[in-house]
Amino acid sequence: MNNKNLESTFRYVLNNYLTEKQSPFKKNELSREVRKEIPNLMYEQLNLDQKKYTITGSVGKGNWATVPWIGCFDRAITSSATRGYYLVYLFKSDMSGFYLSLNQGYTYFSKEYGAKLGKEKARTAASIMRSKINVPSKFNLKKIDLASQKDLAIGYENGHIMGIYYDMNAIPDNSVLIHDFSLLLESYQKLKTLLNDRSAEEFNRYILLKDDNEYLENNEIEYQQAIDRYSGIVKEEDPSLHEVPRPRKQLVIDEGGRQKYPRDVREAAAALTRAGHQCEVGSEHATFISKSSRHPYCEAHHFVGISRYDDFPDVDLDRAANIICLCANCHRKIHYGVDEDRVDMIKELYELVNPRLEKVGIQVTLNQVKEYYGIGK
Ligand SMILES: [Zn+2]
Ligand SMILES: [Zn+2]
Structure with missing residues (x-):
């Protein structure tokens, strides 16, 4: 591909993922795009400081994932999708589109409240965070649907705080994708201010106090x-x-x-x-x-x-x-x-x-x- 940018790369993933999923996992070209090319493009086109942010792409570990993702982690908050807060591109399992989501790790909730109540608590925490951060109208999407019953996908759905959906037939220009990401990055930084040096665990415990009586x-x-x-x-x-x-x-x-x-x-x-x-x-x-x-x-x-x-x-x-x-x-x-x-x-x-x-x-x-x-x- 010439003149690679985020728009063309995302389009490439959406168009080819379901077919490529049929071929062997190892040494796959599309897998390389998600794990290497997209993170590199993001550092470059979004002008992100590699010392501050870790960007990781995944198509699964050993097996193709139903929902491939690319996460951007503020190192001061987290470096993993299972804990803390991060921005993430999530592809719908049927490849009909993708989300940009400010999301949160699910481990704290399942550990603290068990699998069932944990889901509810994660959604409550997300709604409390929305009320504390001024949500740009563009990101006023409260629910996401990844069209998958897999635990990871359900974890992302419950962890979603705010974000935007891009339908594969209406992917905006590269410049819009970049602008959206930068805007959501601002909300991510506001959330970091709210954390005020507390860990995500400490923060969750605090914001869920009343919900926990x-x-x-x-x-x-x-x-x-x-x-x-x-x-x-x-x-x-x-x-x-x-x-x-x-x-x-x-x-x-x-x-x-x-x-x-x-x-x-x-x-x-x-x-x-x-x-x-x-x-x-x-x-x-x-x-x-x-x-x-x-x-x-x-x-x-x-x-x-x-x-x-x-x-x-x-x-x-x-x-x-x-x-x-x-x-x-x-x-x-x-x-x-x-x-x-x-x-x-x-x-x-x-x-x-x-x-x-x-x-x-x-x-x-x-x-x-x-x-x-x-x-x-
Ligand atoms: Zn008293
Ligand atoms: Zn008395």
Whole structure:
């Protein structure tokens, strides 16, 4: 081929892949195009820095793949299609066209959530990322269809964040292909800014917090609302939730790079259910019926604050046992009241809560608790 460019090379792959797939895999000319020529052309025509980006093309390992691909990886983020974020050209298995996709590796999701839920979580993560990055209208394609039932293809479909489809009968000019790629590269770089030096795993964990029923400390109002909502849906508490010690949770790194201890709504809802939706300081304390849960409204408060996790390196503090159910007034009081009002309250709560805490391995003295609440200072 003379005057090679991206357009002519992609056209060549689309026109010949299904036929070439019938011939031996080794030393194939088309395979060489995808693995060598296209990456070289991309470095050259897109003016990409080889130190910054790795470009890899694949037609399968040992056997022809149903979906050949060419990925562009920012080395600071990832160098593999199974982890992190990258740009990728994906050919439809019937060779009727190809996609340019900002995509994400699937391994984290299947490992963390299992195969089935993992797919859903990857799509949720993609939709959260779309809401955080301004998606150029051209790339407003939310779903891709590679016309294949193979795991890899399904992984790409679920991992798709944004991108564009090129039908084989309407492949644009080379200059448009180049322009599109550069534009999507900008979105890729915006995503990198959002990562803010976190690994893809850390970033996923952070953006999926709410979807996983978890909230950080700076989200107090949303946290209490979510607990109230959840306690209205879930009828019975699971006693196993608060009877044995559990190791400390993995910390979450927020957008500012701070380490935070995530709080699980389900633990707090179990605590409210355990208390029968009555204030644990005084069951007679007045409250009102919550519109969303239809229960008397109460709030969840961690008796040993989760910010004290450094003092408890081996146990999880986010346990129903360590969460007290308080009327809104007592909750404000325990945080903002004068010491003379709080000291008896904390002493009484300690007597109530300590046997529960021991069961889940949280060993704390009354003096330590007083210190946590700043009593006598
Ligand atoms: Zn509180
Ligand atoms: Zn109260």
